[in-house]
Amino acid sequence: MNPLLEQFLAEAREFLQGIGEKLIELERTPDDADLVNELFRLVHTLKGNSGLFDFPEMIRVLHAGEDLMDVVRNGKTLYSQELADRLLDAMDFVGLLCDEIESGGVIAPSRATDSVKLVESLRALITFHPSDHDSAPKDAAIGASEVVELPSAQLLSSIPESARMSAYVDGGSLYWIRYTPISECFFQGEDPFYTSRRVPGLLWGRGSSRADWPAMADFNAYECALDFYVLSNASKEELLAHYRYVPDQIQICAIDPLFLVIPQGDPNGGPVYEDFVIEALQLLDADDFEGLNQAAQTMIELSSPDLWFSSALRWLIVLLQSEPKNCSAICALIFSLRTLDTPNWCDIKMESTDLAINNDASSASNVIELVTNPTPANIIFDDLSEEEVEALEDILVDQRQILLLEDRPNWVAGRWTSVAGTLVNCFVASGNADAKGEIEDALAQSIATMNPTPLLYWLDSRLGLIGKESSGQTPDSALSTADDALYAAMMEDSGTAIEGTIPVATKSQDTQKFGKRTDETIAAPKSLKVDQVKIDRLMNLIGEMVVSKNALPYLAQRAEDQFGVRELSREIKTQYAVINRIAEEMQDAIMQVRMMPVSFVFQRFPRLVRDISRKLGKEVNLVLEGEDTEADKNIIESLADPLIHILRNSLDHGLETPDIRKAAKKPTTGTLTIRAAQEADQVIIEIQDDGKGIDPVAIKRKAYEKGIIDEATFERITDAQAVNLVFTAGFSTAETISDLSGRGVGMDVVRSAVEGVNGTIVLDSEVGKGTRIRISLPLSMAVTKVMIVESDQQIFGVPMDHVVETVRVPRHAIRAIKNNLTTLLRGRLIPLKNLNALLDIPANQLSNEHDELAVLVVRIGSESVGLVVDNFNETIDVIQKPLDGVLGGLSAYSGSALMGNGSVLMVLNVKEIV
């Protein structure tokens, strides 16, 4: 990645953060003109910067955002929550793109459609405002071409038969693409023809005029008026990637290969092939595909190849070869020989899918819905009143349903006859007497083939379901925009799909897609422009310096003891004092560089709280305190995830909905306070809510049910201890799992994250009043204070965090309870462990001249344990290095440190060894 891009990404994140903050601020003071200006400036700059790179998706979205902000700035559209939501979505999307660029260097092709959707939702806000008369963004309509029409049969039939046949036989997913370049595209250096020629999986394509051409004198060669149509069998992703620069100018539509089956040619005096049709139907009925094939071949040889009939037969053979199972398609094709009309594949497709579904004995309601769905408004009954037409339509639709019934009782012929009778009556009564003959023919066929299709086909043609080119104009098929498998989707959720989805309505999906942004780990910090590696290096260097500086006192000692030069020894000590002071200051300064305010983590919370509380329908007032409290960068960063977990828990489980709060006589708006403060060398962070609190009894019972505590503990445990059980692994009280929390992996992860940086976490809660979680963390991880202890002539470090006290215990005061040594210390029973035994050193602990043993009392969690050692030494600051290589597997040590005299100090991992 080049440095320019790197810098852009870092800056983009800052801008996005800034935009997010401003938007939320604006939510509080929507009339603040300065804020709006500032916001516009940010979006504008970000867009400008992104223009340096080849990320059309990003630029497109930012451009729309900029336009929108411009309109808001000029007071033409008012700021609204809706607007903030969409802008935030857009910015999340840009952030997502940044992540993708950073990780892979490229943007996934599918993002192009996402970007178009976002642009549309943003532009919609610009145009929808009534006061927006003037010229402002006239190009707002760009990208509104979401409603993809199925290509009309006429267009498809312009593809030569051979091309269609090979496409059909190849099968796979077929896409019909209509590319409508904007008229100025030639001036933007585009060559749509070239783009079209390069389409992946190209099967067929052509350029065609958009409208009639003007007279040659008026004709402008540089104003693009060509549309390009392409049939491709590439995947949708590939196609989107190919057209990623012009997603708003293309329509991609999945088409079923069956739609390509369009016989063409000379009708030669009309349908005269009744003999063949009957023969073919009989063969089909007898499942004699081979015979049918041969019959068709023979007919082809007998007929002129230019005839419509021959073309249909060629298709028939292709169908027989490629999908002999698809009887309804074959049947429809045979029937079409009667009328010389292309079968309506839309219908056939639906029916065959119907059959498939009903075979699984699933609901029949699907069928009915689909069947009744196309309103039979096309029947022409001139001299009937509106009411009568309606009644008639109802009857016809009912008959259709009867024909669609799946069962085949032995009296089915009777059923069909009665349907036919009803139809005849209807049509004769409505003045279409000529229909009688047709119906009777169809009935005869149906009974002969034991298949209702002929009757159904006739009825459909009357109902207006057949003969329409394709259902491209019906609203439900417009859905194919979003969905490739048009029919599959319609079958699956015909109920919901028919409601007429508009692009904006898909917003919820988008929100979910980009909304995750707030949960992700944070990007590079604001103030630290230096690469962190460099700071770490400085840190290491100063560590080494501290160590080598510590060698000087030893040197002074030697000068005095070994060589007897006291003068020199004193001088070395003076120099040491100076170097020591400088080194300590330097270390302090470097630590300061690594320090950063907790606001780095806190700044994301307003957005997070806003999003979650809106999702949950709760009213929450977030109060942040002590944002400028500082701690080491690593600690602050490790804090982000635990805090988000806690926050979500508070919002989801802690705070109640406004109704419940009102009933409990609390203010409807809940308060969530996050407080940071420094206490000695610890940073304390408190998260407090005034929600319903945690019921210790419920927690105890739950923990007992889940086997986390046993019966004895259940009886003994205090309420305060009980509520802290939520930190145990696998604990969840939520009855249902939501996308926010309740999976029982939250709080124990929080605890381990906090403990990972040597912090502690405590929870206290009062039912009905609220919950408070207190996290304390060390200021810095870089320098560890350790106490040096001696055992079997070796020295070990014990982190001072764990050390409670050091005592000398007379040997006679040590009692053995079973195999465990214990002693009584100020009225408390302390278990004792020999360090030698823990480390498997074959030696006894040594006592001093008064027969007293050195006991180091350490705290592990809430328990105190006495470590018996040989002797105590001083405490020192060390820079602890983690063990790596083969030593990395030793859990008994948390790391090593270099001492002033050059020896290595192993720092014990007290928790592990005890």
Next chain:
Amino acid sequence: MSIEFKKKKAFFKEVVGVEEAESLLQWISDNPSGKIDLNSCTHLHSANLQVLVACKPFISAWPQDASLRVWLENSLINK
């Protein structure tokens, strides 16, 4: 390369760029019966294609380039 305009014929050579469209249009309107030879053409810019689609001049030779030929035949003949 570009278009070579002769008296009765315009020869398209290799890749014909966008800037040729104007002169092509001019030539066709000056020579309504002029013929187009695409034999050695490998690609022509959309603007030129548009002129050909709009003015429907007589194509005396189709491109050797098979994919271009199919595209042009689809676009120019298959109305």
